[in-house]
Amino acid sequence: MKKDAIGDSLSRVDGRLKVTGGAKYSGEFKITGLxxxxxxxxxxTxxxxxxxxxxxxxxxxxxxxxxxxxxxxxxxxxxxxxxxxxxxxxxxxxxxxxxxxxxxxxxxxxxxxxxxxxxxxxxxxxxxxxPFKTNFHQNIDNSMVPQGGNYKDYIRGEADAYKNAPVKIEQAYLLPSEIHxxxxxxxxxxxxxxxxxxxxxxxxxxxxxxxxxxxxxxxxxxxxxxxxxxxxxxxxxxxxxxxxxxxxxxxxxxxxxxxxxxxxxxxxxFTLVGYRPQTIQKMGIGATPDGQLVGITHESLSQSAVYEEFTERSVNVSRFLYASPNANTRYKVVPLHVGVPAPMRGPGEATGAFALECALDELAYALNMDPIALRLKNYADADPEKNLPWSSKYLKECYQKGADKIGWEKRSSKPGTNREGDWLVGYGIGCGAFGAYRNKAQAYIKLLADGSVNIKSATSDIGPGTGTSMVLIAADILKISAEKITFDLGDSSLPEAPTQGGSATVSSVGSAVHDVCIALKKKLNTLTGKPENNEDLDYAKILKQQNLPFIELTQGSEGTDEAKNYSMYSFSAHFVQVHVHALTGAWRIKKVVAVVDAGKIVNNKTASSQMIGGAVGGIGMAMTEEAIIDDRFGRLVNGNLADYHVPVNADIPQIEAIFINKPDMHTNPLGTKGIGEISLIGVAPAIANAVYNATGKRIRELPITPDKLI
Amino acid sequence: MPPDSDGVPNKTRRDFLKKSSFLTAAAFVPVTVVNAAVNQWDEKLASVFEKTSLHLEVNGLALNLSVEPRTTLLDLLREQLNLTGTKKGCDRGQCGACTVHADGMRINSCLSLAVTNEGKKITTIEGLSKGQELHPMQEAFIKHDGFQCGYCTPGQIMSAVALIKEGHAGSEMEIREYMSGNICRCGAYPNIVNAIQEVKTGGLS
The missing domain is CATH 3.30.365.10 (Aldehyde oxidase/xanthine dehydrogenase, molybdopterin binding domain)
Incomplete structure (x- = not known):
């Protein structure tokens, strides 16, 4: 009877509609008088x-x-x-x-x-x-602390303590605007x-x-x-x-x-629906000669719009990812005459991780230490920012598995010395973290006479396969085949669900689906006079016996106060092998291994795809994407897909996604932590670090186009 | 060009048509034609004459159509024939979402004016399966999860089917190169390559 369950690999429930052209997107409905x-x-401007x-x-x-x-x-x-x-x-x-x-x-x-x-x-x-201002670098003197009030400078221990460390790195990392x-x-x-x-x-x-x-x-x-x-x-x-x-x-x-x-x-x-904002990040990072961190200072200046302020959490990752006794962050925005930015996959965290993980790599070379060893030396066993235990953290396992899969032992510790013919070979690591959030959500369930089940919630599916995951969760709990379950979404008349963002859909809506399925089983057991936790349910038979055409109910679900006792994050370690042509600077990403501690994985198939997709996004961020404004006119000059380069098939190697797949029972009843953002956070620095390892050229301004490598 | 000029020439063809109809009216037939110009009947008349006949076979169905010469094959399919499986991602031939087959060749339907396809056989994603039976490439895309949001998918599949016919699926690298006109922002590329390889080697045919 039980055929599908959480952790299986289920093909998308809407796959047939998507491969036949039957899936109708928002502009595709035939409406009279349109x-x-x-x-x-x-x-x-x-x-x-x-x-x-x-x-x-x-x-x-x-x-x-x-x-x-x-x-x-x-x-x-x-x-x-x-x-x-x-x-x-x-x-x-x-x-x-x-x-x-x-x-x-x-x-x-x-x-x-x-x-x-x-x-x-x-x-x-x-x-x-x-007069107008569109040149970010010329206007950084106009930077200001965000007015919105949700950002405050952060100090743990002593500010700028890195300056007194025996070994230190002080560098700036530049990110151009990137368009969704x-x-x-x-x-x-x-x-x-x-x-x-x-x-x-x-x-x-x-x-x-x-x-x-x-x-x-x-x-x-x-x-x-x-x-x-x-x-x-x-x-x-x-x-x-x-x-x-x-x-x-x-x-x-x-x-x-x-x-x-x-x-x-x-x-x-390119101008009306947001973008990842242009950012300058100044990093100061210092350690003792044996690699113990002394202090991290992370400052970020980020592009915003004159008519609306936009902020993101680019500096936050430096507060908690490593166990540094001293850490401080500063964040300012630079308002320009541009369209307002918007959160873009892995929003500020991806920006911040680029600076932190590159600076850490530079520190590793300065210390003559393996970058993984440096990370292990400063491993945070508890959250140093919130002073709380992690709800779960298996980042050490991520390092280990990733190093094994990428072939880290083949990495030369001396940059520019590993060569295959005309190609320089390099390896890099980049890590990241993203909060494991859970929001309030509701789900409706209807059990029909034939034993089939329809579930509804006003959530969305922008691509991760929300419906497929929800069907799998319901199949797991109801112990019926996935084919008997349908899931409806994307309709505001359905029971309320949060916006799909912040990697929280499965944790939020999945928990509601979990809870409504449990509630249904309880209701049936009550009807039949069985104990509440009885698992032996023949759904169609019960409805027939009870002479009911169907049973329906709606259940709300939200996190408990227990969440306040833990610091909850997904963690990732991305490993990259890159080849750079010694003469032309042309690059080939040869291999990507993404290892993720994201709690329990619901659907292995779609989750792997999401990880691969995040890596592809990270490759674009690192190597190809840059929105360019002609500051004489204040107008974007490459607002099209021929001049703004997103990665194409030829740019992308086989990408391996590895899940630690250990449930985190503090986050939600499913034990999930979210993967949408973490799949991208840490990819760009892994590539930049691999490029340095290959060539000895430290590129601190993305994208790493070939001209920067010759 | 100064930045505050929108670059639109002052004299449009439409203006010329209007003025000539007005002059004609003034010179020969007074009231009715002048009224026609005022009420923009000339525009309505002109718009009828501006259409041209077009014969197409779309997914095996012979169609006699009347279209404006400026209408792209993509907009004809999506807006007039309600074949919305073919997607618009850029309208500039830069993304491949609109890929269809014209006499068996893959083309960007956004770069092809509908009228230039006179007499051609057009196949869209809706015409790829045989009734309920999916084309092996469609099956392979589902099996290998060669998509996420699904928007570029019809174009990827139409491109992939043509790619094998062209003889450009000889190796993983060749597939990647010859599929690079079809952008997938969700980043399903490796899975797309796997799907194509399986169909190429006959795994799903």
């Missing part, structure tokens, strides 16, 4: 619109409406009132202010995509230009029903948070907004929030009283 919206970008000529566009065939700040009906939630000042952030078509290049100044709606696109090209605007670039363009289709209800198909990592955002914008009841986002074509953080253009689609639909589909172009995806 119209097409195209955004028109500003051509200045700071200032005000002085005039917009929309006449030609309005006269073009098929055009139904041209929306600008001059004629847009006001979005109620954008307006300040007595109770509160105007909220921060970009408000499209609300005023004539331009904060960044390519900020939308108009939305053209037409009956076909082609007509809307052509008409959009006819809009002419004049501007009052103001999910393959699906951000698209929103919105329409208003005659009863005033708003229906939205949109690319969303959290249908409930989207529902709240639309309700707040239009000042309507949350229950009158229906969000649909069953299939999401990747996001990596770009759909964590509801963007101004999504609100604009609903605003346009209201003005026109027709459904509007607004699809961003790939170029617009």
């Amino acid at each position: 119209t097409y919206g195209v955004l028109v970008p500003a051509t200045i 700071n200032g005000t619109i002085t005039s917009i000529d929309t006449k030609a566009a309005e006269r073009a065939p098929g055009v139904l409406k041209v929306i600008t700040y001059l004629n847009a009906t006001k979005v109620p939630g954008y307006q300040p009132d007595e109770s509160k000042p105007a909220s921060k952030g970009l408000k499209l078509f609300n005023d004539n202010k331009i904060h960044f290049n390519q900020q939308p100044i108009a939305l053209v709606i037409a009956d076909t995509f082609e007509r809307a696109t052509y008409a959009a090209s006819l809009i002419k605007a004049t501007y009052q230009k103001e 670039n999910p393959m699906e363009l951000h698209v929103t289709t919105a329409f208003w029903n005659t009863d005033g209800k708003l229906t939205v198909f949109t690319k969303s990592q959290g249908v409930i948070s989207s529902q709240k955002a639309f309700a707040n914008a239009f000042k309507i009841e949350q229950s009158t907004v229906q969000i649909n986002s069953r299939f999401v074509g990747g996001a990596f953080g770009s759909s964590l929030r509801t963007w101004p253009h999504e609100i604009a689609a609903a605003q346009a639909a209201k003005m026109l009283n027709r459904p509007v589909k607004l699809t961003l172009t790939r170029e617009q995806m």
